[in-house]
Amino acid sequence: SMLKETGPEWLSEEVKTGTTIIAIEFDGGVVLGSDSRVSAGSSVVNRVMNKLSPLHDKIYCALSGSAADAQTIAEMVNYQLDVHSLEIDEDPQVRSAATLVRNISYKYKEELSAHLIVAGWDRKNKGQVFATLNGLLTRQPFAVGGSGSSYVYGFVDAEYRKGMNKEECQQFVVNTLSLAMNRDGSSGGVAYIVSIDEHGTEEKVILGNDLPTFFDQ
Amino acid sequence: SASYDLSASTFSPDGRVFQVEYAMKAVENSSTAIAIRCKDGVVFGVEKLVLSKLYEQGSNKRIFNIDRHVGMAVAGLLADARSLSEVAREEASSFRSNYGHDIPLKHLSDRVAMYVHAYTLYSAVRPFGCSFILGSYDKDDGPQLYMVDPSGISHVSTHTHARTHMKEMTCREIVKEVAKIIYIVHDEVKDKAFELELSWVGEVTNGRHELVPKDVREEAEKYAKTREQADSMFIVGSI
Numbered sequence: 001s002m003l004k005e006t007g008p009e010w011l012s013e014e015v016k017t018g019t020t021i022i023a024i025e026f027d028g029g030v031v032l033g034s035d036s037r038v039s040a041g042s043s044v045v046n047r048v049m050n051k052l053s054p055l056h057d058k059i060y061c062a063l064s065g066s067a068a069d070a071q072t073i074a075e076m077v078n079y080q081l082d083v084h085s086l087e088i089d090e091d092p093q094v095r096s097a098a099t100l101v102r103n104i105s106y107k108y109k110e111e112l113s114a115h116l117i118v119a120g121w122d123r124k125n126k127g128q129v130f131a132t133l134n135g136l137l138t139r140q141p142f143a144v145g146g147s148g149s150s151y152v153y154g155f156v157d158a159e160y161r162k163g164m165n166k167e168e169c170q171q172f173v174v175n176t177l178s179l180a181m182n183r184d185g186s187s188g189g190v191a192y193i194v195s196i197d198e199h200g201t202e203e204k205v206i207l208g209n210d211l212p213t214f215f216d217q
Numbered sequence: 218s219a220s221y222d223l224s225a226s227t228f229s230p231d232g233r234v235f236q237v238e239y240a241m242k243a244v245e246n247s248s249t250a251i252a253i254r255c256k257d258g259v260v261f262g263v264e265k266l267v268l269s270k271l272y273e274q275g276s277n278k279r280i281f282n283i284d285r286h287v288g289m290a291v292a293g294l295l296a297d298a299r300s301l302s303e304v305a306r307e308e309a310s311s312f313r314s315n316y317g318h319d320i321p322l323k324h325l326s327d328r329v330a331m332y333v334h335a336y337t338l339y340s341a342v343r344p345f346g347c348s349f350i351l352g353s354y355d356k357d358d359g360p361q362l363y364m365v366d367p368s369g370i371s372h373v374s375t376h377t378h379a380r381t382h383m384k385e386m387t388c389r390e391i392v393k394e395v396a397k398i399i400y401i402v403h404d405e406v407k408d409k410a411f412e413l414e415l416s417w418v419g420e421v422t423n424g425r426h427e428l429v430p431k432d433v434r435e436e437a438e439k440y441a442k443t444r445e446q447a448d449s450m451f452i453v454g455s456i
Contacts, residue, residue, distance in 0.1 A: 087324060090321075095316075095317045099316050103315065137317070
């Protein structure tokens with residue numbers, strides 16, 4: 001007998017933000033970066049998605065994994081931080097934002113499939129980057145995530161230096177994203193960069209043809 | 218106050234809630250607890266009346282630890298105060314669990330004050346018959362001091378009552394002054410025996426709230442006893 005028609009794959013595949021995400025700390029702030037490709041199987045359903053989501057004025061998170069899961073976590077924590085900052089009557093700490101993300105990621109780890117990198121600036125500890133993969137919580141000088149990150153571990157490990165300033169960090173982020181987007185089929189599109197420091201938050205987009213090129217271009 | 222003082226859910230014609238005022242009387246009639254915020258920390262002192270010679274020294278503590286960084290000194294009904302210290306500990310613990318860091322003192326004070334206030338709204342319960350002082354020290358925010366009374370108001374300590382020079386003194390110096398004050402306010406005739414409970418939180422303890430070490434306490438008591446007849450007296454944040 002004929003097999004039942006299941007329709008095109010991309011209708012039933014989970015929508016993932018294939019993704020490359022990165023966040024790095026410098027003295028006085030952080031820089032976050034992401035690509036913009038959202039894929040459902042082999043179909044690109046959104047080529048310009050901004051995966052850097054604000055949790056508070058000076059705290060952002062980078063989304064990877066299941067698009068719905070990641071977005072929902074980000075929106076929940078954004079809400080929780082809004083209430084929290086009103087209750088304590090001051091700007092929340094980056095660690096608080098990261099802990100809130102971690103608590104959701106850990107509690108629902110069997111049901112969720114998303115990894116958020118939390119990064120931002122607060123008065124007490126200046127720039128901080130936290131990884132929350134699988135429900136852990138750890139502060140790191142920089143963090144990479146998403147399917148594209150596998151292709152650039154070697155690059156970031158070799159190129160990272162302590163004590164880089166904001167501009168060097170921005171360049172580091174752009175280079176990493178560009179390399180990952182070149183090699184990873186699930187990453188691509190444009191690069192979004194967010195820089196946060198004591199003075200404010202700056203969002204930037206770098207279009208495909210403005211990205212740095214390497215040996216094959 | 219004929220029939221307007223029977224429950225906390227009744228106002229008197231002149232807008233008072235007598236049950237709350239009576240609860241405050243329990244604090245007024247209690248022995249003294251004070252806390253002084255100084256340059257590098259907060260020092261607590263309590264005039265702990267010893268009701269029986271059969272009690273072990275150090276029993277019925279009136280200074281509590283809330284988390285690692287907050288101290289709480291109480292006056293009034295000790296049983297009520299103990300119950301509130303558990304509430305404060307629970308608040309601090311769940312804050313740490315949710316947000317990953319020490320609870321800010323103002324927030325803790327607001328939360329416990331809200332809890333105390335809730336017990337002034339219903340006739341089924343009575344208000345808490347105690348006031349307490351919360352203090353902490355943080356290297357970024359400095360020393361902080363809050364007080365909560367039975368009506369559920371959280372007061373922040375300002376320097377309006379303190380003489381200026383106390384602001385500039387360190388914990389080690391203030392410990393002696395706190396001991397002195399407790400000895401001065403203690404009425405030898407009315408209440409016989411008392412124990413001086415002293416604790417501090419500040420740079421000297423790296424931000425942890427602890428009972429003052431034995432040698433520091435002995436030195437403070439020695440100072441207090443010799444200066445009892447002394448000169449001017451200031452009581453700050455005292456209840």
